Structure formats: C-alpha cells, structure tokens
Amino acid sequence: MKLNSENAEKSVSIIYKRHKCLRMIQNLRIILFCTVLWLPSIAKGANILILHPIYSGSHDLVLRTIGEALISRGHNITQIRFPQRNSRKTTAADLNTRVNVITLPIIDEDNTCSRYINDDGEFDIHSLGSVIWNKLDAPFKLPTDIYCSTHIHCKMILQDKRLYKALQASKFDLAIVDLIANECGLALARALGLPVVSFWGFGYQGGEVMYTSTWNPASIVPAFMTGMDRNMNFLQRSVNLLFYFTHAVLEYWQASISDIYIKESYPELGSSAQLIHGIDLALVNLNFFVDYPRLSAPNTKYVGPMHLKEAQLLPPKFQNFVDGAEHGVILFSLGFTGFLPHDIPRQTMDGFLEAFSRIKQRVIMKFDPKVLSYIPKNVMVVDWFPQIDLLGHNNTLLFISHCGMNGVSEAIYHRVPILGMPIFADQADNAIKLKDRGIGLVLDRHNIEADDVIYKIDQLINNPKYKTQVDRFADMWRDERFTPIEEATYWIELLHKYGNLDHLRINDGNLNLIQYLCLDVVIFWSALCLFLIYVTFTTCRRYWLRSLAELPLDPDFVNNNKKKQ
Template structure:
C-alpha cells in the first residue's frame, strides 16, 4: 500500500497543472479552518490564491504568506459574534426541554428566523461587492481560473456566476440543510434529515417525521431564503436567473464526509468525498504541555474542546463538568475561555487554545470530550480516540448520533447535565474497550485509501483548472423541476390516459349495448 500511494502521488504530480489563479470565497469560523488546509496545499503546488474576506472577519487574517486578500468593508457593523452563539446555545437548552411537538415547532421557527438573518447579512455583503465598480473591475482583470467556495451562504456562488467562472465547492451544508441532497438522490425513507436524530434505519413513524422535515426544509428554503436574493439577481443578472440553478452549476462538489462516518447513500459523478482531509499525523507538543501529558502516568489524559464558536458554557454546567473531572485518575486538558470554575481540581489544565490534532494523536490521550463538530470528530477518528459527546448546536446532534451508531462514542444531554451522569459516561468511555476498539477500527478504515482525502481534493481542483470546468460530470437531475425529477408529471399523464381510455371503453360498451337493445326490439 505505501508503494501504491507513492505511485499515485507521482502520477498526480506528473498530471498537475501550471499554477492556477484561484478566487477563494470562504465562510468564517470553523469552516475557514477547513478551507485554510486546502489553500496551504494549493499554494505549495504553485497556485496563486486570492481570498475574499470581510473587514470584520473573525478567523481569516488579512496578511498571509500563502494568499493575497481582497478585503470588503460591510455596509454596517454586522456579522457573527460569540454573543450570538452563546444565545443560540441557551435557546437550544430551552427547546430540548419541550415536548416533542413543541420542540419541532420551535426548532423550525428558530431555524427559519436565523437562516433569514444570516442570509440577509450575506445579501448586504454581496450587494456591497457587486455595486463596487472598482472591485468588480479588479476581479475581472485578475482572470481567475475558478472560484473555490463554501456554499453555506451563496456569496461565492453568485460571484462565480457573475464572473462566469468554473466553480468548485468545499461543502457539507448549503442553504437550509445538508448539501448532498441538493445534488444527489436522497430518499427520505432512509436518508435522515438535518436535526432528525435518526439513523438510516427508520421505522414507519420515523420515516413519517423525516418526510415532514424534508417538506419543511423545502418550504423554508422557498419562503425564507430564495426571496432574500431575488432583487439582487434582478439587478445584476439577465431575466430568469435564479439562485437554485446557480447553486447546482458547480463543477465539483467536494463533500467533507467519509462513509466510515456518514450513512451510505446514492451519489453522482461530480460529487467527491474528502472527509477528514484536515487530519494529519501529530506533531510534538510544546515543552510545558508535553510535561503535563507525561505527568499523567499510566492513567493518561482526557482532552476536552467545544470548538471554535462557543467561547464558554453556563456557569452551572462548567461546575458540573469540573466536579466530574476532579474525580478522575486521569489528567485533563480543557480548552476553556470563560470564568475559571470554582471547583477546578489540580488534575485539570485550562487553556484558551490547544493543538487539538496533536493532542488527539498523543499516545497518552485516552478520550475526547467534544461538542460534535465534524473537524474534531474526524481528528478523533483519524487518531482512534473514543468520544464522549456533548452536543450544543446545529449538526452536532446528528454527528454524534452517527458516532454512537458506530459504537465509537457515548452522548450526554447538555441541557440536563449532572456530575454523576457525566462522570459515569466518561468512565464508561475510558474503561470500556468497546469504544476504543470500534474507534480504532474506524481509524483503520478511514486511513485505508489509495489516495488521501487532501490529495483527492487537490486533484479535482486542478482537474477543473486544466479542463476549464467539468460540465460532463454534472447530472441533469439536479436541474429538473421536482415533479419531473420524481416523474409525477408522467404518472399523472398515464393516469389521465388510463382514465380517458376507460371512459372511452365504457362509452363504447354503452353504445354497443344500446344498439343491441334496439336490434332486439326491432326483431320482436
């Protein structure tokens, strides 16, 4: 296998392309962490990268050694901020305590409202870009080969269409839900919807709920998202331009999933899978952190991180977690930005930042307490570290359901967390070999590929540069109206034809019967 990998890499290098000129339109936050990995690799292969960013960006630095920036000042001081996500966490706790019916209703209301807010912010940013003639002229004069974008919000999508450039997605989410169903067949009978908390094996009641979620997702997209951009499209595009067609026009959809994690489902030729591309072998830790890890002895270390968006948790929850940690023989490394818990024990080290991948790859690490973000879960899979899940927002609940279904994680409910339950679950993950064995099996499956996920991503980006697109891989199905896609118009036509034929047959029979009756009367 090492020889095969080396041969494939040599072939890829031989079939590379001259340095391309790529316009990158990323999404901030944890999505940028993903995109940055791809950009570093593209830069190392001689490509020129220009990153479009907001002046108020959290994570995307204006100065970089491997890309240039195009910085746009938003029309207002608006954007995402830590306070917003703290509010969303609190709201998530409230909703999770509701009855199932009210939980569903309130969840969908909040989802529709937040999507409308986020897309309105995106609209204002896009308007500022397209109405800046100097900026538009600069973009056109740059002669980009393609647009690389994350289409969670359609800034890059609309810009690519405006500049008439090929487009490659680094994607998992788009508009109102998971991106895979926008491009490939996704029957709701066995493909669970976002926030359904179902696996791919659903009973009748679950399939009914999943179908309802599918319908609601379409309605939210049509009622709350598409109208946001209609006026902008009318101003800057020819008549008939619509966002859905633009979104479906991407040449390559690089899905950030791997089927050791995701449930199997249908696919199409221009969807490629790069889940875990950000993972890498662990690097040496800083001296002080390495000393702390070694001080754990045979018991090892628990690593805890809640990702890049959540600065801190409610005080009562941190006290519960800290109390549970204090009863462990293991040492704990905890990424934490809030007020120091009053009951923090000597075995726990608080850090405002930690080298997560390097810690998970350390031989002393025994378990990972995580919120369920895909970056952290793929790093845990890559290094074979079992997970105790504490989902808070967005796709984290579904992600951890998948890991639980694989036997590689336990999940606890954050809104009703207590020290005893948290400690019991953590000890189970630490002491029961079931979780570590399953996670290490997933790690072996994830690593056993002829080409790494990152090399796969780079190959397809360069493929689009070399061939100026990949239209031959696009499925026509994504551009069909829903009634044609599901052949409903054909079924209706055939039903109408059958009814008409039956009616003609009945009429003929009645006419024949009348003629026969008249003949009999004449004979009599």
C-alpha cells in the same frame, strides 16, 4: 430637545466617520489587491480565487489548507474573506500562510445589522451566545434578522465595481466558493466567467444543497438539525419531512434575497437556484465514516476532512502533563464558534468538574478558568491546545466534544472515542451518527449530572467495543488510495485543465419535482388507461344491452308470466 438633537447629530457623525474610515480601508485593500495579484497572474500554474460568505467560521482555515496544497503544486491562490470577532488575524503574515489573503471590512452603511456586525466592521455573533446555547438546535428557531447579513454581503461584492474590475484584471482561472449562504459569491465567480468548485463543510443536505442534483429522500436521510439516525419509524419520518419543508422555506428566503442583487447587477446569470445547480464540481469536506451515504451526483466528491494530518511533538507543557498520566488523558473542548464560556450555565460545568474530580484519568480542558467554580487537581485548563497533536498521543483515551465536524473527524482519524455534547447546528446530527456507528455516546447539555458523565466515560474507556470500532474506522481511513487533500487537489486540477466536467453532471436542472419523479407520465398514462378501460366497458355494456333487446321473446315464457298475473 436641543440636547437630544445635538446628541443625535453627534451619533450620526460618529457613524458616518466610522463607515467612511471602513470604506477608506476597503479602498486601500482593493488597490493593494490589484497591485499584488497582477504579478502572480502571469506565473505558471492556475490562478485560483477563494470566496467566502460574510461568516465562514472554520471553513476559512480548511480552504486555506487547500490553498497551501495547491501553492505547493505551483498554483497561485487568493482568498477573499471577512473579519470575524473570534479571529482578528487579517493578513497572510498574521495567519502564517502563503495564500494571498484579502480581508475586506464589513460595511453596514445603514446600520441595519448592528446585532451581528460590530463597530470595527467584524461579524460578531457572541451577543447571541445564550440564544445559541439554549435554542439554536432546530431550523425554525433561527433568528430571522440574521438575513440582514445577506443583504450587506451581496451589496459589498456585487455592487462594488472596483472590486469586480480588480478581480477581472487579475485573470483568475477558477473559483472555489464556500457555498453556505454565499449565492452572491457564486454569482460573482460566474460574472467573472470562472469554472466553479463549491465547498461544503456539513452533511450534504439542507440549505443550498437543495438546489443541487443531490437527492436526500426524507425516508432514508435525516434532515439537517434533526438529531436523528437513519433508522426512522413512521413518526420520525413525519418529523423529518417537516424539517425538510422548513429548510426549503429558509433556503428560498435566503436565495430570494440574493436574487434581488444578482438580478440588479448581473441579470444574465439567472437565479440563485440556477447558479447552484450549474456548479461544475462540489467538494464535501466529510467522509462516510462520519456521515450517511446519500444519492449524490458524480460531480459531488467527498474529500474530507482536508485539514487532517498526523500528530506532531507536543509543546513541553502538554508533553509533560500527558506523559505523566498513568491512567491516560481525556480532552475537553467545546470549540470556538458562536458562544463564549460565560454563556454556558454554571451547573453544567460544575457537573463536569465533579465528574473529573472523581476519575483517575487526567483531563485537559480548553476553557476559561475564570468562569469555573474550582479546578480539580487532575485537570489542566488552558485557552488553547494543539488538538490534533493531543488526539494523536498514545495516552489520549477520550475526547469530550461539542461534536463539530472537524473535531469529530480528527478524533476518529486518531483512534479516540468521543463523548458528545451537541449544542447547535449540525452537532446533534454528528453526535447521533457517532452513537449509531458505535464510536461514541451522547450527553444532554441541559442535564449534565456527574454520575451520568462518569458512567459514560467508563463505558467509552473500558468497554472494548468502542475502541475496536474506532480503530477499524481509522484503519479503513488510512487504507484509502488518496489523502483528502490529494483527492481534492486532483479534482480541482482536472477541472482547471478541461474547463468543465459536464459528463459528471445530471441533466435535471430543467425539471420540476413532478417531472423529476415522472408523476406527469404516471398520471397521464394511468388516466389514459382508465379512460380506455371506461370506453371499452361502456361500449361492451351498450352492445350487450342492445343484443338483449334484439333477441326474440319465447312465447311460452310470455304465456307463463300472464298466468301468474
């Protein structure tokens, strides 16, 4: 017992020292934050704050791209983010950016979120790799303990008054809020009195979008993570409606947690739902080439993907490999988010490798060669490649992808058909849209057979309809009046100049669903009409019966009845 007690005390001491160290780092960064930001706050142009949730994934890069564009136009940009295990770059120098990057270590003082936050104060979901691969393709399969990160995030940014004072002293003019799972970041921006631009990197439905003015009827818009296209039969629409209800419950759960801390720190701001509905401008990092149209408010702007750019010259290693591909090149990438190569079943990768060994094209795989059983002669395996530059090369014929939105958009923009193998989150939605648009085909990750992979590769490369369609979309994309980043910059600067864009907002925030659909009006007037019809009928009936009763009886009729009796 004594030994156990000593071990426990040592463990508690280690945990305490770790949190104390992380707290000291955070304090130093806040002090540096105050010092660095005071100077730019007096410079010409807007002073803009970017706020991320505790896990931001690729949004971190996209919003820094916006920041770089705004800096080029004379604005000052500060990005507050949190460290991720899969990207340990924490400073502007590390990230090669002119944006003022403040990376705050995540402090889990009660150690209640150790499944997602490691000892270095980083958000780390790699322990869930096998779960992500096998299960996370539906909203009701999400692990419920993930909401511990919402508690920690809200505590960090709403209860830390030093952070608030540092931000207040920096005199920001506007905030860009990465909205997903970031109600507390939105509350912080409003507490600072800033106009808010929200950023959304998926199809504009589900999650926090449910509290905006955008309406996604289950009859015409497939719900997030359904993997269905928009041509739904009765059964599919029934399933779609079930998914909508599931998302509503999950968002209510997320918002309710955030509301605890918002009410405690800034009760005057109202609820998460009110804050989300009151956002001044929503930027959706998509284009309708890769998403379905929906009923959106005028202050919602599709401006993406904002990270798109033209291809540059390849590094020599890739240039030589691609230039020497007589029959073209296929790119293979499953992204960076959520899982590691060793989480993918061996039989899945063996299916791909067998298929690649039997085709005449060269293949560049972004993968870990150590977990592959063998590497065919026509395959190059690397841990990173310049994706946009490779997609833009004339010899690139096909992109095999997990169907993350950024990669899908890059491929379409650079005229490359896609063979999708969706894994989790919005990837199944993206994949089915590619198939529906005629620019891609889809593989089942749980059933990868070499013959099926070869057949679909052959279809996408040799059937001209796919290349024709992707070329058509790429040409239409380039014919748009503004680039995505120019469009985003225009709207951000417009909001900064005028302070609000209320003329673009729908005035529906005070209406419940019954009022929004005018069901109360329909019910009232229908009931009133039925009542009037009933009263009219009853009155006429009584009058008619009374008239009959007052009529004199015919004597012959009475005598005849008596004779019959």
